[in-house]
Amino acid sequence: MLLYKARFKIWLENLEGKRVFGDGLKELLEKIDSFGSISRAAEEMQMSYRQAWGKIREAEKRLNTQLLCSQVGGESGGGTVLTEEARILVTRYNKFRSEVEEAVERLFKKNLLAK
């Protein structure tokens, strides 16, 4: 029996049990933060602007919190920055995620690798 690795996926839910945040959105927000643009971030993640925008909007609704602050038109055509709340969420989620990763790895080795 060839078990090689345990994998996991985590996400956050609101009171109604709906997904509000996960790895995809986290990466998207991080890229928006570094490029100052939704479209650049989406491109970088090989997803369409349409999809990126839709996911963010849905999350904002479900969190009942604004994550982005956008500007249309202007010198570079426009742009987007993260709200302070979005920044805090990303930071805390990153810590949460890495600690879960560590735990999963440890528990996999402990319980499932040949004894």
Added chain:
Amino acid sequence: MLLYKARFKIWLENLEGKRVFGDGLKELLEKIDSFGSISRAAEEMQMSYRQAWGKIREAEKRLNTQLLCSQVGGESGGGTVLTEEARILVTRYNKFRSEVEEAVERLFKKNLLAK
């Protein structure tokens, strides 16, 4: 910002990075074990026999390990029991899963609930 709960999903992979085991298969095997029948177990899980059988076969291929021992025809029409390896896998996976659950809950509270 209304964060209520962290959820997770775990699974095991083989060397090729293909899923070989997870919650669905675990439950299926447990039910086969208690009923002695794939079809009864599938019904119980509200899935078709076809699907249940297919998932198990695929897992056996990927694990390169026999999980079931079946008999066709006979007094009750036939039946299926788990191999010893399947039983060990289920037991260990259950422990692994419950410990991961505990860790996720703890880390969520630690990192994401309002400070």
Added chain:
DNA sequence: TATGGTTATGTTTTTAAAAGCATAACGCTT
């Protein structure tokens, strides 16, 4: 020898999710 409950497997259909297409508006810059 017909029946019931099972395993076993190929094929088709349905459904849900993802991707893609189309269009509009905004406001600098040239």
Added chain:
DNA sequence: AAGCGTTATGCTTTTAAAAACATAACCATA
């Protein structure tokens, strides 16, 4: 005033996963 790079949003199409359908074979029992 035309163009460029954005944000913003509705609608359609494609794709992949799940479900459903269809058959065959096995063998104890009645």
